Amino acid sequence: MPTPNTETTRRYRRACDYLSAAMIYLRDNVLLREQLREEHLKPRPLGHWGTCPGINFVYSGLNGLVRRRRQRTLLVTGPGHGAPAIHANLWLEGTHTELDPTMSLTDLIRGFSWPGGFPSHLSPEVPGVIHEGGELGYALATAFGAAFDDPDLLVACIVGDGEAETGPTAGSWHANKFLDPVTCGAVLPVLHLNGAKISSPTVYASMSDEELVAYFHGAGWSPYVVDVADTADPDALLAETFDLAHSEISAIQRRWRCGEGEGRPIWPMVLLRSPKGWGLPTEYGGGTFHAHQVPLDADQLTELEAWLRSYRPEELFHEDGRPHDDLREVLPAEELRLGRVPQANGGQLRQDLPLPELEKFAVEVPEPGRATASATGTTGEWLAELMRATEQRRDFRVMCPDELESNKLDAILEATGRAFSWPLTEYSEHMSRDGRVLEVLSEHLCQGWLQGYLLTGRHGLFPCYEAFASIVDGMVNQYAKFLKMAGEVPWREPVASLNYLLSSEGWRQEHNGYSHQGPGFLNNLLTKKSSVSRIYLPPDANSLLVTMRHCLASTDRINLVVAGKNPGPQWLDLAEAQRHCRAGVGTWEWAGTETDSDADVVLACAGGIPTVETVAAAWLLRRHAPGLRVRVVNVVDLLTLSTPDGHPHGMDSEEFAECFGTDVPVVFAFHGYPSAVHEVLHGRPEPSRFHVHGYLEEGTTTTPFDLLVSNRMSRYDLAADAVRRTPGWSSRGGGIVQELIGKRDELRDYAYREGKDSEEITDWEWSA
């Protein structure tokens, strides 16, 4: 049943294919009004042809669907190297010229992959785009993230058969089980099987239709096969398929939304087989991997011209680059064009969160050390309140691979459930189809979901076991790039920040061991642009509250917050926490022994456990080394240590000297790898006076104290190091050091003997 305008659709697609090829090759004579000459070619033809015709096919098919059904649709394109195809469509639908009325077709074609022009891949500079697709694997998860809590939206997602081989994509097919047909939109995946990667065949294209259908059926999808080789009219077949799929989607939504949904909502998807580089003559590699990038060399001028002219651009475009009027007939209404979907510029839709006041949730701290609380537990109560406050708006979610309960954030589950749409075992707890907690044992899925959710204008939090956040290092790298570039695009509005709450840190891995110790996610974030990355290590419950509130109010950042979940001593009341977090760093006079005169040594700390050990070390020094003037400095915002030209949060040299002096030794107890502190201190004078203690990759299943000792970060190690490093004390302090280390070893022996830490450690209480 061909649609009425299949011929025009074919012409439209021919125009797109032509423009895509032209972008790769031409700098001039872009419509071939003259014979093609060498000087019309780019000196470095760059780009990827192979995937473009398939993307054009899907894009034009979606245009038809949107036009016929008036269905607001966001397209997430996995093969981001198919950017020419998207640009071609944006030109034809008029989005490019709407955003930049001065842009000519020559500007676009020449500007593609040209210095100062459009990159070769999709990127934030391209309208309609929320996913770059350079590092492959995350398109489908991102699409689901965009669909959550947006019930009227359809998110179409092209997944290349190369990308399909990645683990994250393979895992993402099960995201259907987390999508509520009532409160969420729909995702329509198109698995594009063109058979080849750069130079080798793909796994999924080697599977038979029967295998593919079984596989996706098993994963809970209803797959439609569209093989362009099987039909004389591929456009009609695709139109028909999209219409069927859309009808299925609408039926599911209707059924569930009027309360008649039962069992599993089985959503449609499309398996599209088309030749790689479809439209390129086979003698130049069409249909094979040879079509992947730039199929014809610049010296094959005659062949290139013949190929380009085979699209007959003169029948499609006016001399000024405007498409013939009939090509507009196949487009959706202006406001529904794929390049203009507001969700793709989510900052436009973002509303500030109704962040609850902190007072009600803050821990009472009559004096430092005189209260005990779990940092994440306290923040969990506040987040639960935020969850309640957004119940109607539904624009805040928590994605979590390692389960909220384990991270002591389970209060949130009193405010909302864990989303799940598949049948449940009878003993499941806290589950609900429309819950706004997403728990899946896949950091990749969590990250992809959150990216899609944030970029479409919503808010979220990603609590994670610290050691396993590195699983998404690659994704964070790409997202940091997206944010950096988006910040340079004038029409992109700020989106809510990506917030990590890393808990279950390595220093307190009771049931686990060495594999669960790894603070390196922080190091990776340090490599990102300073305009994007923020790193906070609040030392107690109230400072975590303040930090979390700050992060959830911020935009366009990646905020990394590291905080403990185990009950621990509290140092700051809410007002002090607010002051301390605003400064990012500060002296804790009550913990040190300094007088008006200068300190002999600074004990600095960053992170919950290191702070406890540092305060305890100062307390030990007061007993073991009376007369040693000790200053205790706590760092919440790690990047205050950076120089001001290294990071916008960097302290100026006076502030830095106020905290750390200019020539005294600093014994620094750091939550993570010492190298992170070494790195941010670069550019400070005399960095070698900083003696950083941190995680040294020593560890196993043992007691907390033994783990600290193994990494030379126990209170005894810190105190001994302070004595050792302080001029004057280093010589006469030998006895003190011996005393401290002797005590440490005695306590360690106790742990080995008794299988637990001595009460001297566990029940120690700070007092002045």
Added chain:
Amino acid sequence: MPTPNTETTRRYRRACDYLSAAMIYLRDNVLLREQLREEHLKPRPLGHWGTCPGINFVYSGLNGLVRRRRQRTLLVTGPGHGAPAIHANLWLEGTHTELDPTMSLTDLIRGFSWPGGFPSHLSPEVPGVIHEGGELGYALATAFGAAFDDPDLLVACIVGDGEAETGPTAGSWHANKFLDPVTCGAVLPVLHLNGAKISSPTVYASMSDEELVAYFHGAGWSPYVVDVADTADPDALLAETFDLAHSEISAIQRRWRCGEGEGRPIWPMVLLRSPKGWGLPTEYGGGTFHAHQVPLDADQLTELEAWLRSYRPEELFHEDGRPHDDLREVLPAEELRLGRVPQANGGQLRQDLPLPELEKFAVEVPEPGRATASATGTTGEWLAELMRATEQRRDFRVMCPDELESNKLDAILEATGRAFSWPLTEYSEHMSRDGRVLEVLSEHLCQGWLQGYLLTGRHGLFPCYEAFASIVDGMVNQYAKFLKMAGEVPWREPVASLNYLLSSEGWRQEHNGYSHQGPGFLNNLLTKKSSVSRIYLPPDANSLLVTMRHCLASTDRINLVVAGKNPGPQWLDLAEAQRHCRAGVGTWEWAGTETDSDADVVLACAGGIPTVETVAAAWLLRRHAPGLRVRVVNVVDLLTLSTPDGHPHGMDSEEFAECFGTDVPVVFAFHGYPSAVHEVLHGRPEPSRFHVHGYLEEGTTTTPFDLLVSNRMSRYDLAADAVRRTPGWSSRGGGIVQELIGKRDELRDYAYREGKDSEEITDWEWSA
């Protein structure tokens, strides 16, 4: 059809389950010969009960299979937190006491999760183990890696239903398409569906049997369902299933090995449904997520004793902890016991590679800069020769996500094919079922495969686009931990190093752009133990040859090698490259202008592109700033910069001063993020005299020169910085700086105008 000894198997399993529970709780009275009292309990009961009974079920089922079929079997256990189960089996089969005859049952039970004892997770300290399973997702890929090129081996692999949710596991099911039934062993996956993670249900357990069977059938497997609730005799059902599966495996192998294989080899797998914490009474959470860790608290002493006594340990063990004799009947022959499979201590099997001599492959370099070659291209030829030299041994493989051709290593494909066992499209090239190149667009699969391959005694190389190596940061973190711990286990023999060859670096991303620029994998490796990590940045083809040969001969390391693929100038002939790489760092006198007297400024460099820019900068300075005494230092081995106590490769302070002086400015052109150099310089005196240029996260699709300028690393930027930083020149050098920067900007304008770099950049040739 129950096997004859199903009752004994049940008793054996009861003994395992008892020991597993005992390990979590008991420090004494481990066989409950007395009434259970508080002092018999560990003060901190740690561990995970939930997964243990299922692992014991599979282990004892495998014992039966191995016994009946005499099938050498390696077990890869994904749920590494089920370590008590493995320990229990190792005790019963006598492996523990074989390795340590002094070990008593009390030692084992008390030592589990006890300071100084066995960790709570599987780890290298545990016999039979090649996979820790702390960070979940990689068991199945590791199992395939172990099976490659070991035709007589069966690798059984338990995949938990939590782990199954991860992307890497989801992607690993397709590894069957890369396994050659002729030259490789078989993998028998057991997907263990116990329904729950820490506190929420699992995705796979929510799928119906029909969905699961369709899903795995579609992925090319032949799944058997074993549901322990469906049978009165689960052990008999499992035995029967394993026998059937093994018969299928043998049939496939026979058919293919006698040349009668056709179509797809469809291997069997097992879908095992059993209750979480199977055996724990339901009133204490048995069958629910509450059984995940330590189900009963220490204060439930009576209930705990009742539960433990339900296993009737007195019927299973003698007073000294030896199991009753009948329990040995269900074990395989001594040499086939799962804990003793030689492949699990692969270093025992490892043979040095027959590394080809380099002479034949080296590039002729008559004088520095007077030859052009591709570094990876040259090494590719050498690797091809190595591939040929190992054709019979089959103990060397190349795993590559981004395809050898793109990394200019395609010569290897002349020596062997890409492995693939599924039907191919007609236009595929260089494919063969028994090829030893594995190409799949999944860094996770490549990494997992390689880990399994190396740990079972073989050798390999992982070439990867540099930017996308970060995808496996998490896996590398875990593998570095494995190597570190394995090095501390006396009976573990050294395994071949894990070698990365990162190419297609960000500085030369022609068809790609910003997303493909990312040198951060190096930063992550810097956080690993210095006993494990090595980082090399050979500057040209011959130095890459020398480096690669060194890495492939080394053991127990993670070697990161970064090298370019594009043709570039060559600096060192083979003999010089050998000298230079041996030292790791050295002055290139021919490139500088220093005389006998000291240099005014040092231009240092590490990495191929930075080296070209640095040599060019020195050349520019000779013209623009005559009289400025410049020393050029090239760093191959990044960790020579570290202090000797920071890294074993660290130079002592004299060597360091010989290269970098003690007080002159150093302008350092670095391949990666500047922070990596800042970090390794920590502890060197006056690090602030090092001015590091590197990747600043500025980039897009542009010309190579423009990309360098954007990151302030062009030859002009380096030369100008040298003038600016040199005392005496900083004031009078203003004109020179202006001249250099002016020229830089002129050349950049050229690139923007012409779409390519000026010949002044591309055809520049170094000459003295």
